[in-house]
Amino acid sequence: MGSSSPLIEARGLTKRFGDFTAVDAIDFAVERGETFGFLGPNGAGKTSTMRMISAVSPVTSGTLRVLGLDPMVDGPTIKARMGVVPQQDTLDFELTVYENLLVYGRYFGIPKDVIKSRAEELLDFVQLQERRDSRVEPLSGGMKRRLTIARGLINEPELLLLDEPTTGLDPQARHVLWDRLYRLKQQGVTQVLTTHYMDEAEQLCDRLVVMDQAKIVAEGSPRELIERYTQREVVELRFPEGVELNGKLDGLGERVEVLANRVLIGTDNGDATAHAVHERGIQAESVLVRRSTLEDVFLTLTGRTLVD
Amino acid sequence: MATVAVTSSPLDRALSVTEWHARSYKRTWRATITTAFLNPVFFLLSVGVLLGQLIDDDQAALGGLSYVEFVAPGLLAATAMQMGANDAMWPVMAGIKWLRTYHAVLATPVRVAELVLGTMGWAAIRVFSAAVIFTAVAAIGGAITSPLAVLAPFAALLCGLAFNAPIAAFSASLEGGDDGWFPALNRFVLIPMFLFAGTFFPVSQLPDWLEPVAWATPLWHGVELCRMLTTGNVDALLALVHVGYLSLFVVVGAIVAIRRHRRALLK
Numbered sequence: 001m002g003s004s005s006p007l008i009e010a011r012g013l014t015k016r017f018g019d020f021t022a023v024d025a026i027d028f029a030v031e032r033g034e035t036f037g038f039l040g041p042n043g044a045g046k047t048s049t050m051r052m053i054s055a056v057s058p059v060t061s062g063t064l065r066v067l068g069l070d071p072m073v074d075g076p077t078i079k080a081r082m083g084v085v086p087q088q089d090t091l092d093f094e095l096t097v098y099e100n101l102l103v104y105g106r107y108f109g110i111p112k113d114v115i116k117s118r119a120e121e122l123l124d125f126v127q128l129q130e131r132r133d134s135r136v137e138p139l140s141g142g143m144k145r146r147l148t149i150a151r152g153l154i155n156e157p158e159l160l161l162l163d164e165p166t167t168g169l170d171p172q173a174r175h176v177l178w179d180r181l182y183r184l185k186q187q188g189v190t191q192v193l194t195t196h197y198m199d200e201a202e203q204l205c206d207r208l209v210v211m212d213q214a215k216i217v218a219e220g221s222p223r224e225l226i227e228r229y230t231q232r233e234v235v236e237l238r239f240p241e242g243v244e245l246n247g248k249l250d251g252l253g254e255r256v257e258v259l260a261n262r263v264l265i266g267t268d269n270g271d272a273t274a275h276a277v278h279e280r281g282i283q284a285e286s287v288l289v290r291r292s293t294l295e296d297v298f299l300t301l302t303g304r305t306l307v308d
Numbered sequence: 309m310a311t312v313a314v315t316s317s318p319l320d321r322a323l324s325v326t327e328w329h330a331r332s333y334k335r336t337w338r339a340t341i342t343t344a345f346l347n348p349v350f351f352l353l354s355v356g357v358l359l360g361q362l363i364d365d366d367q368a369a370l371g372g373l374s375y376v377e378f379v380a381p382g383l384l385a386a387t388a389m390q391m392g393a394n395d396a397m398w399p400v401m402a403g404i405k406w407l408r409t410y411h412a413v414l415a416t417p418v419r420v421a422e423l424v425l426g427t428m429g430w431a432a433i434r435v436f437s438a439a440v441i442f443t444a445v446a447a448i449g450g451a452i453t454s455p456l457a458v459l460a461p462f463a464a465l466l467c468g469l470a471f472n473a474p475i476a477a478f479s480a481s482l483e484g485g486d487d488g489w490f491p492a493l494n495r496f497v498l499i500p501m502f503l504f505a506g507t508f509f510p511v512s513q514l515p516d517w518l519e520p521v522a523w524a525t526p527l528w529h530g531v532e533l534c535r536m537l538t539t540g541n542v543d544a545l546l547a548l549v550h551v552g553y554l555s556l557f558v559v560v561g562a563i564v565a566i567r568r569h570r571r572a573l574l575k
Contacts, residue, residue, distance in 0.1 A: 017575070056414055056574055076417035090412035092328070094335040103331055106324035107416035109316025135335075155416075 005068060007032050007159055007190050008053060012062035015048045022048035024214035025062060030192055032158075035185050038194040039201045039294060040211035041306050046194035047087060049211075050163050053192065054084050067159065080108060083152030087163040089144045093137040097128055097147055100136060105154045115154065122150040126180060142173025149180065153189075160184065162193040166200060178203050196306050198294035210294075212302045222294055229300045230292040231255065233270035237263045237277065237284040248282055257299055266296065321418045325426025326433070328413075333430075343394070344438045348387040349445055355379055355508065356451060370510065373453075373539060380451035381534035382507035384442050384460060385467045388435050389527050392468030393498055395431040396475035397490045403427075404480060404572050411573065420570045428472060428562065435468035436461055446538070454540025463537055463550075467530025470554040471498075473561025480568035501527040529553045 006029040015023040023045040030036040038046040051057035052064060055071035055078050064071055066078050091100050098119060105115030123129045126146035131139060136147065145165065152160060165181070166174040181204055185191060195201050201208050202222045210218040210225070218225055231254045239245075239261055249256050253267030267273040270289035277287060298306050316324075333340075360375030370378045403410035413423050439461035446452050475493070482489060504514065504522060511522040522528050533550040536542045 051575075054415060056411070058574065076419060079415060080417045084415035086408075086411065086415070088408055090408045092332055092409055092412075093407065094332045099331055103324075103328045104412070104416070106327055107321065107413060107418045109320050109324070109417070151412075152415075 006030055006065075007067060008036075008192065009065045010049075010062065011064075013049070013052065013059065013064050014061045015045070015052060015057065016060045021214050023052070026209075026211075026214075026216045028209055028216065028219070030190065032190055033188055034206040035181075035191040035193070035204050037192075037201045037205035037208035038211055039196070039198065039205075039208050039298070039306075040194075041196055041298075041304070044196075044211040045214040046196075046211055047163055050161055050192070050194055054082065054161055055079055080155065081158050083155065083157035083160040085145075085148050085152045085160065085162040085165060087167065089148045091136045091144060091147060091151070093135065096133050096135055097139070098123070098132045100147060101151055101154055104151045108155045110155065118154055118156070119150075122153055125153075125183075126150045127176070140173070142169050142176060145169060145173070145177060146180065149177075153184075157189065159190045159192065162191060164194055164196070166195075166197065174200070198298065198306060201294055208294075210298060210301060212298075212304075217301045218297065225294060225297045226292050230296045231266035232268050232292060233266075233273075234290055234292050234296055235265040235267060235270050235273045235277065236286075236288040236290065237265070237282070238286045239263070239284055245282075248280060249277075252276055255300070259305070264296065264299070266292065266300075316417065318419070318422055322422040322426035322429060325413060325418060325423050326429040329427060329430035330433070333434075344387070344391060344434065345441055348383050348438075348442050351383050352376070352380055352442075352446060352449065352451065356383070357449070371539075371541065376449070376451045377453060377539060378535070379508060380446040381460065381538040382531045384439060384446070384464050384538070385527060385530035385534045386502045386507045387442060388439055388464035388468035388530065389471050389498065389501070391435050391438060392431055392470070392472035393475050393493075395434065396472045397479055397493070398487065400427075400476050400479040401482065401487055401490075404569070410569075414573055420573060421566045424476065424566045424569050425562065428469065428476065428565075431472045432465060432469060435472075436465045439464035439468075443538070452538045454538060456536075456540050456542065457538045460534050460537040463530065463533040466551065466554045466558065467526065467533070470526040470530065470557035470561070473558050473565055475561075477561055477565035477568045480565060480572045483572070501525050506531040526554055526557050 008030040010026060010028050012025045012027065013023060014021070014025050026049070038049060040046055048057065052059050052071065053066055055066065055075035058072060067081055069078050071078055092103065095103065101119040101122065102115055105118070123132055126149055128143060128147055128150065131143065136144065139147070166177055169177065181191065193204065205222060207221050209216045218229065220228065235253065241261060249263060249265065253265035253273045255266035257264040265273055274287050274289050277284070295306055356376035356379040360379065363375045367373060410423060414420065443457055443460050447457060505511065505525045505528040506522060511519050511528060514522060529550040533547060536547055
């Protein structure tokens with residue numbers, strides 16, 4: 001296999017469930033060694049795309065090549081070289097942390113002594129060595145997720161798929177997890193992840209596509225997307241319920257988005273815009289100047305927020 | 309870059325699934341020990357020995373057997389039915405819907421057929437070991453009169469799988485994850501079979517119109533097969549019919565189960 005060919009390549013990839021189109025003719029390519037993200041709100045088609053890549057969901061139409069192979073034909077071969085971290089952990093609660101790794105390694109036909117040494121290394125890596133012999137059920141959400149990641153690495157995959165890796169975790173657990181994923185990236189493991197958190201996409205992804213309503217609406221690195229679709233900074237104003245602005249904000253910044261009880265003003269100079277707001281005598285509950293994020297990219301592209 | 313092929317065989321992969329169930333079972337065996345081992349032995353004691361003493365005046369109706377000799381193979385087959393059936397209900401639903409552990413298996417090179425057959429393999433081990441223990445207890449208690457009884461656990465195994473496979477197919481096709489069907493299946497199918505399909509009395513006792521219904525049940529075939537072996541009254545042709553009928557349930561059940569699992573898991 002040539003090193004230049006993409007690890008994953010999709011052309012017109014489509015998934016339909018009856019009349020419902022979950023993924024609508026998307027094109028993308030994932031290169032070896034990069035961390036690639038699907039960013040979008042719930043229901044955008046991210047999980048359906050991941051399931052097709054992981055060879056458990058038949059492609060409705062279009063082409064998909066994973067590791068140079070067709071998932072519909074060579075599913076088991078692809079799976080032997082891939083690690084999957086599903087949205088729900090799917091661990092066996094009756095088993096211990098260590099046994100979960102042991103059992104899972106056996107599905108790959110890996111000899112027991114090899115699984116044993118790998119399991120010990122992986123437990124160190126995900127910082128679960130102390131919980132090695134405890135059952136899975138009482139573990140915290142972050143620990144379970146780390147165990148699921150260790151499990152996905154038992155076959156030393158070239159490609160790791162992570163579906164919403166930190167959804168439902170507290171901020172500290174998320175940071176521990178991001179740190180581990182960054183270490184994996186340094187070790188050369190290609191990662192594909194879905195998320196509806198813009199900070200996660202910014203932290204982890206070299207490149208990402210923004211998905212909305214089954215389609216890809218933008219593609220690039222986080223920085224490129226922010227530069228292309230937003231201004232450098234955002235002035236965020238909060239207003240009490242029912243305040244009439246009546247055009248008072250006209251001409252401020254480059255772009256004004258009015259949301260339920262806040263207004264976002266995209267601008268190249270946040271401080272100057274904030275000053276102008278003050279000059280006009282606009283009474284906001286709070287005025288915040290911040291850098292633009294992928295959240296603002298999503299808002300620009302779709303007119304909606306990522307997380308409701 | 310080196311191409312990594314899938315090195316394991318289908319049998320290896322099916323056995324890796326069986327191994328998972330066995331490891332998982334280590335933690336829960338205490339909860340199931342009553343249904344698997346104690347209940348059938350209690351039944352044998354209460355119905356077979358104690359109630360049987362009141363019935364034994366009329367051994368002709370039981371083909372010359374004492375009641376405990378008559379009922380022991382019935383309980384053997386019925387226990388196999390219960391275990392085979394129950395292993396294919398909630399555990400299958402849990403693997404597909406609740407804990408989604410089957411999805412974890414399918415993220416690996418294990419194929420759906422290997423998952424289903426490996427899981428069935430675990431049910432087979434459970435049914436067979438319970439049958440061996442029950443047969444030994446019955447033999448020690450004097451409820452067995454033929455050395456052919458060493459084959460009875462295999463007959464029980466066939467009977468257990470004749471329920472396990474079709475019910476696994478049924479469980480995998482419950483799209484909505486509605487486990488309300490399982491108590492209904494127990495109440496309206498399995499328990500009536502347990503009570504009326506030859507476990508406790510010859511089906512010739514049933515009203516004439518009901519007797520053919522009993523013949524159609526897989527349990528009756530399992531009971532009759534076990535009874536032939538524990539009593540030594542073997543009719544080779546009838547035995548073949550029983551084996552064939554039960555095997556049909558196993559094979560067709562397994563094929564449909566694989567299809568239904570595929571539909572439920574590979575969407």
